[in-house]
Amino acid sequence: MILGVAVFAGLLLGLLLDRLGRRIWQPPVFRHSWLVAIFFLPQFLAFYLPATRGLFSAQLVAASLVLSQFGLLAFCLFNWRLTGIPVLTVGLFLNLIVILANGGMMPVSPETVSRLVSSETMARLEIGERLGTTKSILLTEEMMVFPWLADRFVPPDWIPYRFAFSVGDVFIGLGAFVLLAFPTRKEFAIKKGNPSYDNQPDIQAANNGGKRRC
Amino acid sequence: MKNTTAQFVSIVSKIKMQHIQIAVMVMVALMLALGAGAPTDGGGIGH
Numbered sequence: 001m002i003l004g005v006a007v008f009a010g011l012l013l014g015l016l017l018d019r020l021g022r023r024i025w026q027p028p029v030f031r032h033s034w035l036v037a038i039f040f041l042p043q044f045l046a047f048y049l050p051a052t053r054g055l056f057s058a059q060l061v062a063a064s065l066v067l068s069q070f071g072l073l074a075f076c077l078f079n080w081r082l083t084g085i086p087v088l089t090v091g092l093f094l095n096l097i098v099i100l101a102n103g104g105m106m107p108v109s110p111e112t113v114s115r116l117v118s119s120e121t122m123a124r125l126e127i128g129e130r131l132g133t134t135k136s137i138l139l140t141e142e143m144m145v146f147p148w149l150a151d152r153f154v155p156p157d158w159i160p161y162r163f164a165f166s167v168g169d170v171f172i173g174l175g176a177f178v179l180l181a182f183p184t185r186k187e188f189a190i191k192k193g194n195p196s197y198d199n200q201p202d203i204q205a206a207n208n209g210g211k212r213r214c
Numbered sequence: 215m216k217n218t219t220a221q222f223v224s225i226v227s228k229i230k231m232q233h234i235q236i237a238v239m240v241m242v243a244l245m246l247a248l249g250a251g252a253p254t255d256g257g258g259i260g261h
Contacts, residue, residue, distance in 0.1 A: 003247040011240060027239040040245040072249050092250040106252035116256035134258040151254045162256030169251045176247040
């Protein structure tokens with residue numbers, strides 16, 4: 001959910017800057033966007049769709065997550081030149097490393113989980129098991145490979161929504177925010193009213209959807 | 215019935231290609247961020 005907030009916050013800021021006349025907001029033009037639809041599907045079934053997420057075994061969940069993230073990584077490489085994508089790719093790469101190194105799921109320690117759930121729920125959890133319907137597995141710090149890349153950060157207590165996140169998640173949230181807040185390429189950034197706009201027929205054409213005015 | 219149809223047609227005619235492009239782009243960005251990230255949601259634990 002927190003990454004969804006980053007996406008919509010970026011979109012709102014981008015549209016707001018456009019409305020205020022600071023810059024022209026144009027949706028980023030993705031290449032091979034079908035890759036995202038195809039490779040998000042395993043995760044949608046394994047983690048998000050209530051009717052199917054309980055049907056996946058631990059091995060199948062891990063395979064779905066790793067396969068999906070490799071596909072998304074390929075999409076990021078195809079779209080490397082878009083603003084925000086390099087930052088997002090770094091985050092995806094960091095998450096993928098720690099997930100691969102820990103058996104296909106994101107490790108999280110009991111100390112971190114104890115800050116998210118009640119003591120009753122905590123008492124029911126076992127080391128080495130998947131945490132409910134999340135992408136995470138409960139491991140002690142000693143059992144983890146690359147523990148500094150695991151979900152180990154928790155928001156301040158005054159935020160009611162409780163979640164733990166990794167360094168990779170920070171990069172992904174930041175990249176997604178920038179991707180939607182500032183998607184406009186430099187050549188589009190000169191807006192009507194700027195003295196240099198009248199001398200830039202290519203920029204005018206780009207701002208008019210690729211059609212040159214004669 | 216005619217009113218409902220007219221309202222529907224009116225709403226649909228206001229949807230521009232750019233709105234559809236933005237909706238698709240936001241969906242792609244959302245799927246990318248959700249798929250790439252792996253935060254542990256406290257609400258998903260214990261289910």
